Amino acid sequence: MNFELDADRRMLADALGRYLSEQYSAEYRNQTAYGSTGHSAETYAKLAEIGAIGALFPEAVGGFGGEGVDIGVVFETLGHHLVAEPLLGALLVGRAITEAGSAAQRERLEGIVAGETLCALAHDEPDNHYELNRVATTASKSGDGWVLNGAKAVVLFGDQAQLLLVSARTAGAVGDEAGISLFLVPGDAAGITARGYGRIDGGHAAELVLTDVRVGADALLGMEGAGHALLERIVGFGLLALSAESLGAMERAKGDTLEYLRTRKQFGVPIGSFQALQHRMADMLLEVEQARSAVINAAAAIDDDDRVAREKALSAAKYSVGKIGTLIAEEAIQMHGGIGVTWELPLAHYAKRLVMIDHQLGDMDHHLARWMALGA
Amino acid sequence: MDLQFTPEEQAFRSEVRAFLKDHLPPALAAKVRAGQRLTRADQEGWHAILNKKGWLAYHWPKEHGGAGWTPIQKFIFDDECALAGGPRLVPFGLSMLGPVLIKYGNEAQKKHWLPRILNGDDWWCQGYSEPGAGSDLASLKTSAVRQGDHYIVNGQKTWTTQGQHANMMFCLVRTDRAAKAQSGISFVLIDMKQPGVEVRPIRTLDGDAEVNEVFLTDVKVPLENLVGEENKGWTYAKYLLTYERTGIAGVGFSMAALEKLKLIASRVQKNGKPLAQDPQFATRMAQVEIDLNNMAMTNLRVLAAVQGGGVPGAESSMLKIRGTVIRQELLSLIRRAMGPYALPYIEEAQFAEYAEPPVGPKEAATAAAAYFNYRKLSIFGGSNEIQRNIISKMILGL
Ligand SMILES: Cc1cc2nc3c(=O)[nH]c(=O)nc-3n(C[C@H](O)[C@H](O)[C@H](O)COP(=O)(O)OP(=O)(O)OC[C@H]3O[C@@H](n4cnc5c(N)ncnc54)[C@H](O)[C@@H]3O)c2cc1C
Numbered sequence: 105m106n107f108e109l110d111a112d113r114r115m116l117a118d119a120l121g122r123y124l125s126e127q128y129s130a131e132y133r134n135q136t137a138y139g140s141t142g143h144s145a146e147t148y149a150k151l152a153e154i155g156a157i158g159a160l161f162p163e164a165v166g167g168f169g170g171e172g173v174d175i176g177v178v179f180e181t182l183g184h185h186l187v188a189e190p191l192l193g194a195l196l197v198g199r200a201i202t203e204a205g206s207a208a209q210r211e212r213l214e215g216i217v218a219g220e221t222l223c224a225l226a227h228d229e230p231d232n233h234y235e236l237n238r239v240a241t242t243a244s245k246s247g248d249g250w251v252l253n254g255a256k257a258v259v260l261f262g263d264q265a266q267l268l269l270v271s272a273r274t275a276g277a278v279g280d281e282a283g284i285s286l287f288l289v290p291g292d293a294a295g296i297t298a299r300g301y302g303r304i305d306g307g308h309a310a311e312l313v314l315t316d317v318r319v320g321a322d323a324l325l326g327m328e329g330a331g332h333a334l335l336e337r338i339v340g341f342g343l344l345a346l347s348a349e350s351l352g353a354m355e356r357a358k359g360d361t362l363e364y365l366r367t368r369k370q371f372g373v374p375i376g377s378f379q380a381l382q383h384r385m386a387d388m389l390l391e392v393e394q395a396r397s398a399v400i401n402a403a404a405a406i407d408d409d410d411r412v413a414r415e416k417a418l419s420a421a422k423y424s425v426g427k428i429g430t431l432i433a434e435e436a437i438q439m440h441g442g443i444g445v446t447w448e449l450p451l452a453h454y455a456k457r458l459v460m461i462d463h464q465l466g467d468m469d470h471h472l473a474r475w476m477a478l479g480a
Numbered sequence: 481m482d483l484q485f486t487p488e489e490q491a492f493r494s495e496v497r498a499f500l501k502d503h504l505p506p507a508l509a510a511k512v513r514a515g516q517r518l519t520r521a522d523q524e525g526w527h528a529i530l531n532k533k534g535w536l537a538y539h540w541p542k543e544h545g546g547a548g549w550t551p552i553q554k555f556i557f558d559d560e561c562a563l564a565g566g567p568r569l570v571p572f573g574l575s576m577l578g579p580v581l582i583k584y585g586n587e588a589q590k591k592h593w594l595p596r597i598l599n600g601d602d603w604w605c606q607g608y609s610e611p612g613a614g615s616d617l618a619s620l621k622t623s624a625v626r627q628g629d630h631y632i633v634n635g636q637k638t639w640t641t642q643g644q645h646a647n648m649m650f651c652l653v654r655t656d657r658a659a660k661a662q663s664g665i666s667f668v669l670i671d672m673k674q675p676g677v678e679v680r681p682i683r684t685l686d687g688d689a690e691v692n693e694v695f696l697t698d699v700k701v702p703l704e705n706l707v708g709e710e711n712k713g714w715t716y717a718k719y720l721l722t723y724e725r726t727g728i729a730g731v732g733f734s735m736a737a738l739e740k741l742k743l744i745a746s747r748v749q750k751n752g753k754p755l756a757q758d759p760q761f762a763t764r765m766a767q768v769e770i771d772l773n774n775m776a777m778t779n780l781r782v783l784a785a786v787q788g789g790g791v792p793g794a795e796s797s798m799l800k801i802r803g804t805v806i807r808q809e810l811l812s813l814i815r816r817a818m819g820p821y822a823l824p825y826i827e828e829a830q831f832a833e834y835a836e837p838p839v840g841p842k843e844a845a846t847a848a849a850a851y852f853n854y855r856k857l858s859i860f861g862g863s864n865e866i867q868r869n870i871i872s873k874m875i876l877g878l
Contacts, residue, residue, distance in 0.1 A: 233755065234750075303823045372619075437855045438863075442691075444855070447683035
């Protein structure tokens with residue numbers, strides 16, 4: 105067995121890491137992530153140029169990677185530097201097109217890989233709680249196109265995305281798996297209103313209302329009514345990405361805390377000399393290593409043809425980072441004492457991100473239940 | 481054994497409840513319940529209402545304007561206030577400085593400062609911590625040097641809660657640099673409005689700014705503002721920290737948070753059913769409720785033990801640890817109940833004046849921010865690690 109990255113991936117990780125270390129300081133990150141658009145067009149373009157987006161896609165569609173390890177490497181590095189750019193949207197929408205797109209739809213990938221088209225998955229709704237099947241937004245046939253109506257919740261960068269992937273019901277009742285279809289919709293389509301806002305962990309999101317949004321027949325991605333399986337597939341990529349991002353952020357939170365234990369003095373000694381903190385730091389290390397293993401499992405499983413094995417590994421990873429990420433966030437703050445709750449300390453923002461990752465694409469309870477429901 | 485409150489205590493509870501029903505402004509209670517930020521005027525208004533009734537300094541002796549209540553009465557009052565949506569009383573003047581002045585202040589100080597606390601003439605803040613002196617408070621460096629009829633104070637205080645509102649600070653300063661840590665410290669009262677005092681806000685991770693740094697440069701403090709004896713400040717500081725710990729468990733606040741959590745979980749839907757029926761969420765809610773009930777009983781046991789007089793000792797450390805952990809868990813569950821709606825953060829929505837429709841469930845506006853903000857509970861007032869050290873030394877003798 106060999107857990108080392110191969111040369112190409114090492115190079116990508118190094119290039120990405122170097123760029124972020126040099127150009128994406130905590131100050132710059134907070135300025136842009138909590139700024140008016142929640143990200144930096146410049147940084148996003150640069151990330152595309154370095155290849156961070158291309159690495160998420162296979163060669164067949166113009167990328168140069170696309171395997172689980174590639175996605176893991178990229179998102180772990182992004183997590184390590186707390187990057188608040190819309191790469192998750194690119195991954196989710198781009199992979200949906202990769203998996204199910206027609207030749208014409210696949211042409212959109214070029215702009216996505218180049219970092220020119222901002223993308224967002226518009227799936228969650230005000231009344232769902234991470235469920236994939238609970239789609240109330242409707243799409244009905246009209247001429248040879250479709251008319252969409254409904255509301256989408258907390259769509260990441262939904263106020264700026266040029267390309268939305270919208271889940272809508274073409275048949276069945278809210279809660280059915282069958283009857284969900286996916287549509288590629290321009291972000292500025294007539295009938296969409298977006299209420300954008302900042303997120304507590306940086307970056308933007310939006311509430312979207314779709315009122316008689318008309319799209320052509322070519323907007324349908326994949327087969328009509330069979331969107332649930334496709335949704336599960338691409339959310340799987342998201343689970344891997346978020347888990348890897350969490351891992352990167354945990355490593356950093358762990359490192360910062362360790363450094364603090366070594367330097368902060370109280371009672372005339374470094375606080376790291378108190379056994380009460382030593383043992384907890386040791387537990388942090390142990391937990392992060394478990395998270396790393398969960399991410400490796402998920403990365404290895406992402407292309408497994410056995411659905412149960414694949415989805416269990418993905419849910420296991422997301423459950424693990426949900427639980428461990430929150431623990432690391434809380435422990436890191438606590439061991440920093442008062443300084444740990446300040447805006448000025450980069451770690452505080454890592455902590456927020458770690459906790460908020462548990463609120464994306466299903467939290468630890470959701471994925472534990474799903475893991476159990478998937479069976480053996 | 482008798483686990484019932486006495487008839488008198490029950491009657492007292494009814495009296496408190498009736499008073500709150502008539503006098504706690506509904507708009508204020510709504511703000512508190514929603515976890516929205518309170519203004520200085522909100523706090524002052526509520527203090528004035530309680531003062532009028534004679535219930536403000538309810539832990540002071542009667543002769544100084546206190547209510548003369550038993551520990552159980554104080555507990556009942558705290559409990560009812562929190563459940564009714566009453567704001568936490570700003571503790572600095574009332575629960576911290578007041579008792580110190582009553583015990584160690586001279587007549588002139590009592591006569592001058594105590595009525596002003598009751599009337600809300602001064603807004604006090606606590607100048608203990610320094611950048612290098614947190615858990616190890618005795619290592620503080622801010623110096624006070626005698627010069628004629630006053631001290632000249634130089635140094636830096638930090639984490640000064642609500643220092644932005646304060647016009648007065650009770651402060652620990654070093655008056656004898658040669659003496660060993662604890663022995664050279666004095667307790668002084670500093671007028672914040674004079675030259676040499678600079679207050680700079682510290683922004684917390686949730687975006688709020690309730691704490692401050694306070695820089696003291698050649699600040700003149702008249703000798704009459706020294707409380708007790710010079711170099712004996714550590715005794716008073718410790719007294720202040722241990723005197724009033726009936727409320728430390730925050731039972732009422734946790735009870736109110738539990739109610740809020742249950743209400744939210746009955747409304748939010750998961751898999752077509754209320755979240756309260758989701759097996760895992762229900763399990764978590766049940767666990768924290770049991771923990772809370774156990775802690776509430778522990779709190780009453782401690783109070784019953786001190787009912788006859790005296791103050792809880794190291795037991796209050798137990799209450800602090802448990803109380804803060806439970807409250808943090810409740811806030812964590814409220815956040816989790818929001819699902820994806822924990823992510824949005826709209827600064828203006830932290831205030832009651834926000835008029836836009838909410839994004840997601842109305843509780844979502846403040847749920848994540850409150851969770852992050854209240855990580856402080858296990859850090860301030862002596863961190864939970866320090867409380868464990870106290871338990872292992874004082875109770876276990878290790
Ligand atoms: C929101 C907020 C409001 C505050 N308000 C005020 C105020 O109004 N006035 C005021 O004076 N102060 C205030 N404080 C300061 C507070 O009392 C200190 O933050 C607290 O005492 C911890 O000190 P520190 O932050 O320097 O952490 P440190 O003492 O540096 O501790 C860092 C970590 O080490 C641990 N640690 C330290 N010593 C030991 C030990 N011996 N054994 C095991 N673990 C140990 C701590 O528990 C903590 O986890 C406030 C703090 C906060 C966060």
